[in-house]
Amino acid sequence: MMKLSGTIKWLLFAGATWSSVLSAQTTVSGTITDAGTRQPLMGVNILVQGGTSGTTTEGDGTYTLNVNQSPPFTVVFSYLGYQTEQITITEGNATLDLAMQEAAMLGQEVVMSASRLRQRILKSPVSIEKMNLQFIQQAASADYYDALANLKGVQVTNSGLNLTSVNTRGFAAPFNSRFVQLVDGMDTADPTINANLGSILGPTELDMESIELVPGAASALYGPNAFNGIMLMNSKSPFEYPGLSVMVKQGFTSSNAGGAFGMGAYGLRFAKALNDKFAFKVNVYYLKAEDWTANDYTTDRNNPDSPTDLSGTPNFDGLNLHGDETPIPINAFGIGTIRRTGIKEVTLLDHNDAVTRKADAALHYRFHDDLELIGMYRIAGGSALGQGYTKFAYRDFTSEFYKLELKASDFFVRSYITFTNIDKTYDVGALGALVNERFNPTVRADGTGWATDYVTAFLGGIPNVAPNDPTAARTYADRFMIDPSTGQYVPSFQDVVSEIRSLDYQRDPPGSSFYSKSNIWHSEFYYHFSQLKWAEVIAGGNFRRYSLFSKGTIFDEAPEAGSEPERFFTNTLGGYTQISKTINEKFNLSASIRYDKMVDFDGQFTPRVSLVYSPDANNNLRINYQTGFRFPDMLQQFIFFPAPGGINIGGVPSVGSRYGIYNGGLWTKASYEDFAAQGGTLDPTTGAILSNPGNVTLETENVSYLKPEQLKSFEIGYNILISGKLLIDVNYYHTWYTNFLGQIRAYSKAATDHRGQQIDAGTLWAPNANSPSELTSNGIGIGLTYNLPNNYVLTGNYNYATFSGEQPEGFLAQFNTPKNRFTLGLGNPRLTRRLGFQVNYRYQDSFFWESDYGSATMPSYGLLDAQVNYRIPDLKTMIKLGGTNIGGNDYRTNFGSTFIGQTFYVSLVFDEFMK
Numbered sequence: 001m002m003k004l005s006g007t008i009k010w011l012l013f014a015g016a017t018w019s020s021v022l023s024a025q026t027t028v029s030g031t032i033t034d035a036g037t038r039q040p041l042m043g044v045n046i047l048v049q050g051g052t053s054g055t056t057t058e059g060d061g062t063y064t065l066n067v068n069q070s071p072p073f074t075v076v077f078s079y080l081g082y083q084t085e086q087i088t089i090t091e092g093n094a095t096l097d098l099a100m101q102e103a104a105m106l107g108q109e110v111v112m113s114a115s116r117l118r119q120r121i122l123k124s125p126v127s128i129e130k131m132n133l134q135f136i137q138q139a140a141s142a143d144y145y146d147a148l149a150n151l152k153g154v155q156v157t158n159s160g161l162n163l164t165s166v167n168t169r170g171f172a173a174p175f176n177s178r179f180v181q182l183v184d185g186m187d188t189a190d191p192t193i194n195a196n197l198g199s200i201l202g203p204t205e206l207d208m209e210s211i212e213l214v215p216g217a218a219s220a221l222y223g224p225n226a227f228n229g230i231m232l233m234n235s236k237s238p239f240e241y242p243g244l245s246v247m248v249k250q251g252f253t254s255s256n257a258g259g260a261f262g263m264g265a266y267g268l269r270f271a272k273a274l275n276d277k278f279a280f281k282v283n284v285y286y287l288k289a290e291d292w293t294a295n296d297y298t299t300d301r302n303n304p305d306s307p308t309d310l311s312g313t314p315n316f317d318g319l320n321l322h323g324d325e326t327p328i329p330i331n332a333f334g335i336g337t338i339r340r341t342g343i344k345e346v347t348l349l350d351h352n353d354a355v356t357r358k359a360d361a362a363l364h365y366r367f368h369d370d371l372e373l374i375g376m377y378r379i380a381g382g383s384a385l386g387q388g389y390t391k392f393a394y395r396d397f398t399s400e401f402y403k404l405e406l407k408a409s410d411f412f413v414r415s416y417i418t419f420t421n422i423d424k425t426y427d428v429g430a431l432g433a434l435v436n437e438r439f440n441p442t443v444r445a446d447g448t449g450w451a452t453d454y455v456t457a458f459l460g461g462i463p464n465v466a467p468n469d470p471t472a473a474r475t476y477a478d479r480f481m482i483d484p485s486t487g488q489y490v491p492s493f494q495d496v497v498s499e500i501r502s503l504d505y506q507r508d509p510p511g512s513s514f515y516s517k518s519n520i521w522h523s524e525f526y527y528h529f530s531q532l533k534w535a536e537v538i539a540g541g542n543f544r545r546y547s548l549f550s551k552g553t554i555f556d557e558a559p560e561a562g563s564e565p566e567r568f569f570t571n572t573l574g575g576y577t578q579i580s581k582t583i584n585e586k587f588n589l590s591a592s593i594r595y596d597k598m599v600d601f602d603g604q605f606t607p608r609v610s611l612v613y614s615p616d617a618n619n620n621l622r623i624n625y626q627t628g629f630r631f632p633d634m635l636q637q638f639i640f641f642p643a644p645g646g647i648n649i650g651g652v653p654s655v656g657s658r659y660g661i662y663n664g665g666l667w668t669k670a671s672y673e674d675f676a677a678q679g680g681t682l683d684p685t686t687g688a689i690l691s692n693p694g695n696v697t698l699e700t701e702n703v704s705y706l707k708p709e710q711l712k713s714f715e716i717g718y719n720i721l722i723s724g725k726l727l728i729d730v731n732y733y734h735t736w737y738t739n740f741l742g743q744i745r746a747y748s749k750a751a752t753d754h755r756g757q758q759i760d761a762g763t764l765w766a767p768n769a770n771s772p773s774e775l776t777s778n779g780i781g782i783g784l785t786y787n788l789p790n791n792y793v794l795t796g797n798y799n800y801a802t803f804s805g806e807q808p809e810g811f812l813a814q815f816n817t818p819k820n821r822f823t824l825g826l827g828n829p830r831l832t833r834r835l836g837f838q839v840n841y842r843y844q845d846s847f848f849w850e851s852d853y854g855s856a857t858m859p860s861y862g863l864l865d866a867q868v869n870y871r872i873p874d875l876k877t878m879i880k881l882g883g884t885n886i887g888g889n890d891y892r893t894n895f896g897s898t899f900i901g902q903t904f905y906v907s908l909v910f911d912e913f914m915k
Helices: 002-023 133-138 144-150 428-439 450-458 470-477 493-502 634-638 653-659 669-677
Strands: 025-034 045-048 054-056 062-068 073-078 085-089 098-100 129-131 154-160 163-168 179-183 208-215 229-235 243-255 259-273 278-290 328-330 336-338 353-368 371-387 391-407 411-422 516-528 536-548 568-583 587-598 604-616 619-630 640-643 646-649 666-668 689-691 709-722 726-738 741-743 746-748 752-754 757-759 764-770 775-787 793-804 820-828 835-844 847-849 856-858 861-872 877-884 902-911
Touching: 025 073, 045 062, 054 062, 085 098, 129 133, 129 144, 133 144, 133 208, 133 861, 144 154, 144 163, 144 208, 144 820, 144 835, 163 179, 163 208, 163 229, 163 371, 259 902, 328 450, 391 428, 428 493, 450 470, 536 634, 568 634, 634 764, 646 653, 653 752, 666 669, 669 746
Parallel strands: 025 098, 179 229, 646 764
Antiparallel strands: 025 062, 045 054, 045 073, 073 085, 129 208, 154 163, 154 371, 208 229, 243 259, 243 902, 259 278, 278 353, 328 336, 353 371, 371 391, 391 411, 411 516, 516 536, 536 568, 568 587, 587 604, 604 619, 619 709, 640 646, 666 746, 709 726, 726 775, 741 764, 746 764, 752 757, 775 793, 793 820, 820 835, 835 861, 847 856, 861 877, 877 902
């Protein structure tokens, strides 16, 4: 009886508790309208403060919010472009109608990137650009990442359709290791090349919340690689953005170079808060398109400005031909320099698909409102075309990210690991050269080969081949690869190409495929001493470990004969602190300093000092002086990579010392080529001069081991907000660069060896090196945003950049930046209740592009992008119809890259909460 009585009591208690829970349910309902137009607002976000109960308004502005909680509680109403309202509910089953006021958001955006403190963008001590959710949704480009080109101070370089490199303040490159991209705090740079692979590794379009971009040095707070800028990409929290979202984007690309092809992109996001403590999200994205085409077969890489077509000449190096990069000097018989026959890029590619695949999942646990634990996994990859000193075909590569982070408003502790898996990517330039060699080696051990065949035919030594005819001589020398009677490749050609593509670079037999299984482990912390009232004080630090392995295809892992490649490691360690103080409510003075140390290099201090003067809330003058630095990237430190332009060699002593080329072991390129052109010869083993009929004086190229590159920068800027409608921001910067990192080309004085194979004296090398000269750049940026009546928004910016500094002969500074660029935009997200649009035009000057691949003047171009969108409330769907480079001709962002045409697309986005 006692036991039964206890059970009955427990059941009665449970029933009473459940009844209490049911009775605690409160319903709040009503209608939300625009205070000015009285039109209903669809998609207003409605949440219980501190909880997860929430809903959004329907197409007619009505809502019903069910809350398992007794009053009082606070309900938050938020909608992009409107003032957020917080209303306390004091009684159950309340009816609450609300007329929301449009917010004067211009200049009120909050950013974190400039000072690692929350502050209004107008109060930032440095120039900063931000893309919010509306900007991303209204982007006229087919990929939100490409819309970055419309921001002040931003330049984009496109290697291919899905591989875009972001750059600020000069020194652009298809792979930019001087610019950092952080996704939810994680550096997405590939550990092999220390550069980002564009939007491939960023959040999906459905999960992107905002982007903050700081042009210029950010090393003082973010470390070595934030040399020319940093971009923080923030994804959506599952607590704040729950629900199902689906995107389908279909369209086509069209270019004069390649024709028209279909394009499709698909995305799915699902997020759910299970309760006040636990939430999760999942994202999936897939893009498939035909990449842009690179088919310039008439431009000579070494003489790009020639007014005549040089493609039929013996010494022709075609821009998008491969296998013709290495000159073959024939000093006898008056023949001069010749080259192998180039193979078209499109012929060497296994396919020309641009593919992006990415997925991620995250678990969020809130201990309370201001303490959250996040675990995340992301995988991304695909296929794309890249360009450096040669062309790269990325094939089915993957990058994986694992992160664990504990964060609050005043601190975070995070640790993450990034893995890169590359085993099908190949060097298109090396592939062309190896295919040529497979069919007919340039020179065989017995003296025969392609070069001998060419010379013999040219001199009339081959029956039925016209003498003194370079075309006929080439046809004869190519006879094993190209059928002389048809001019077509022989039947075995594609089999040979496929076989060489599958073989590893620098192995036996040689192939063009790269291999890399490398990773980065990074841990960092941040703390804001908010309890201090006399100033804002922050501090932080990080440790990073690189683990590198390329199986000897990229890095100098096994230089000795008979040795096997082994994984190797290098580390960095850094820490920083910053103090900010507001004086008389008008002056904000901040100073920070950071220290970083990397194996093989001295430690580096990077201070920054800034002053912001705000005579009132709408006028702000900023002045800052900062320093920056960059440790050489992994390729610059550890590479060993034979290429037509010279053997690329890492510049740290552990790599460079064994080859004897640093610290006086090289002849200058100009003096040696003059020496060789006049018949001079060296003993290939000893380097002794065997003949010098021209009496040429060989000059020493003295290249030292690498040091970190450094900069000092002064910036002054001013912004003003006029009548809450017009925002103008102007800035000027002057930057000094020392120990700038690049490459020198020069010839070795003595022989050396690699994996037991002799490298002759007089071999062309391309050692990574620091410039002994100081470089300077200057720039001006002007940006404006004007909120016109009836929701129209006019935007525009202008950027001016120059570069100066004398460089040693052969040193490539690669500034690669137009002097003048501007962008204009007009949009209206709410032209009507359901209709919106955006139009952008951007233009840039012609400019000189300088790179290892080739140098030439890039023509100016202007681009018109536009989109119109229509919301269907009943289906919770938005349709967007858009196009890029509308009515424009093909253009290229860099020398040798693909020709970019037009993209036209229609997208449908379903959002369960229509945010």
